[in-house]
Amino acid sequence: MAQMERRPDIAVRLKAAGLRPTRQRTQLAGLLFTGHDRHVTAESLAEESARAGIKVSLATVYNTLHQFEAAGFLRQVVVDAARSYFDTNTGDHQHFFVEDEGLLIDIPGEQIRVSGVPEAPAGLAVDRVDVVVRVKRP
Amino acid sequence: MAQMERRPDIAVRLKAAGLRPTRQRTQLAGLLFTGHDRHVTAESLAEESARAGIKVSLATVYNTLHQFEAAGFLRQVVVDAARSYFDTNTGDHQHFFVEDEGLLIDIPGEQIRVSGVPEAPAGLAVDRVDVVVRVKRP
DNA sequence: TCATAGATTAGAATTATTCTAAACTAGTTG
DNA sequence: CAACTAGTTTAGAATAATTCTAATCTATGA
Numbered sequence: 001m002a003q004m005e006r007r008p009d010i011a012v013r014l015k016a017a018g019l020r021p022t023r024q025r026t027q028l029a030g031l032l033f034t035g036h037d038r039h040v041t042a043e044s045l046a047e048e049s050a051r052a053g054i055k056v057s058l059a060t061v062y063n064t065l066h067q068f069e070a071a072g073f074l075r076q077v078v079v080d081a082a083r084s085y086f087d088t089n090t091g092d093h094q095h096f097f098v099e100d101e102g103l104l105i106d107i108p109g110e111q112i113r114v115s116g117v118p119e120a121p122a123g124l125a126v127d128r129v130d131v132v133v134r135v136k137r138p
Numbered sequence: 139m140a141q142m143e144r145r146p147d148i149a150v151r152l153k154a155a156g157l158r159p160t161r162q163r164t165q166l167a168g169l170l171f172t173g174h175d176r177h178v179t180a181e182s183l184a185e186e187s188a189r190a191g192i193k194v195s196l197a198t199v200y201n202t203l204h205q206f207e208a209a210g211f212l213r214q215v216v217v218d219a220a221r222s223y224f225d226t227n228t229g230d231h232q233h234f235f236v237e238d239e240g241l242l243i244d245i246p247g248e249q250i251r252v253s254g255v256p257e258a259p260a261g262l263a264v265d266r267v268d269v270v271v272r273v274k275r276p
Numbered sequence: 277t278c279a280t281a282g283a284t285t286a287g288a289a290t291t292a293t294t295c296t297a298a299a300c301t302a303g304t305t306g
Numbered sequence: 307c308a309a310c311t312a313g314t315t316t317a318g319a320a321t322a323a324t325t326c327t328a329a330t331c332t333a334t335g336a
Contacts, residue, residue: 020302022314042293057316062293078270081214081222081323083292098262105259112254117271118245124236124273131269132216133255135262158333160283180324195285200324219292221323 017071027054028064032074037089039077039104040065045086077104079132094131107133155209165192166202170212175227177215177242178203183224215242217270232269245271 010029011021019025031048032038040048046061056064065086068074077085079097085104087095092109112131120126148167149159157163169186170176178186184199194202203224206212215223217235223242225233230247250269258264 020313022302024315059294059317060315063315076219078219079216081216081219084219096259096262098259099265107256111256112252114250114252114269116250118249120271120273121234121236121243123275124234125276127237127272127274129269129271131252131267133258133267134265135258136265137261138263158282160333162284197286197325198284201284 013073017067017073019067019071024054024056024060025064025067027052028056028061029068029073032068032088037087037106039085039087041083041085043083078130079104094133096133096135099134099136107131151211155205155211157205157209162192162194162198163202163205165190166194166199167206167211170206170226175225175244177223177225179221179223181221216268217242232271234271234273237272237274245269 010026010033014021014025014029028045028049031045031052031054032040042058042062042065045065046056046058049056049061065074069076069086072090074086074088075090077087077095079085079095080099080102083102087104087106089106094107094109094112096105096107097103098105114129114131117126117129148164148171152159152163152167166183166187169183169190169192170178180196180200180203183203184194184196187194187199203212207214207224210228212224212226213228215225215233217223217233218237218240221240225242225244227244232245232247232250234243234245235241236243252267252269255264255267
């Protein structure tokens with residue numbers, strides 16, 4: 001979320017979510033919550049961490065992404081059967097997905113509109129409506 | 139596709155797609171294209187085949203699903219990071235996805251409407267707009 | 277009937293992800 | 307501040323879906 005960039009704040013937010021502000025979690029949060037929206041995969045975040053000199057195992061990157069998701073700091077985006085993306089923008093919005101590049105681009109929620117969604121089948125409630133606009137080179 | 143259920147027709151369609159009408163492809167098509175829309179995974183189709191007494195390897199099920207997709211007989215639906223779904227309905231429509239059960243339910247294309255999709259980023263063209271309505275028990 | 281290009285297959289290989297059990301650390305308590 | 311402990315991290319093994327390989331089969335045209 002937007003204002004997580006101030007380091008002292010990170011610890012507070014982690015604690016509020018019941019997560020100890022360990023070095024790994026704090027540093028990963030530092031990479032992720034820089035103020036602008038980001039899309040990462042476990043692999044991409046692990047590489048970025050390595051480049052940034054952060055010592056963290058891939059297992060911890062996976063754990064952390066899932067914990068951040070459970071805490072509401074991240075949202076998982078399912079667009080590619082091959083890998084999982086996590087989005088630092090947890091607000092109402094949708095995505096372009098550039099298949100050939102594996103690239104996600106946000107579409108603001110106010111911009112796109114879905115109507116005519118039928119009632120959920122009996123016993124079920126709508127959790128979320130995901131729109132993926134798949135784009136490619138013509 | 140709707141009218142593939144008549145067996146003689148299957149061979150013709152396979153040939154038209156440049157695919158030899160082998161026993162495996164013909165029998166799998168027989169399971170898939172029964173006239174009503176179906177959603178399968180490689181695993182589910184392999185099991186169903188076994189139950190139906192069709193002798194086919196899992197590798198061939200995977201191959202066949204991809205070939206049928208390339209031929210336009212099937213469409214891949216990305217809703218679950220864990221496995222790939224294939225839909226016999228290749229027309230304009232969208233889906234409910236019941237997360238806990240891994241169940242897909244069609245939403246007719248006329249029923250649902252997406253507006254306000256911004257222009258594709260420079261050099262890219264919209265390939266398809268996918269809507270997934272995620273539902274769960276409340 | 278034959279030859280052969282295309283298909284199928286078992287099993288190995290690959291890839292993303294999760295699990296495990298041992299080693300570590302943040303936060304608390306005495 | 308030393309000791310304790312519950313929660314974390316980690317390397318590496320394990321899993322699961324999918325793809326690859328190379329050997330064996332088969333549809334089909336001559």
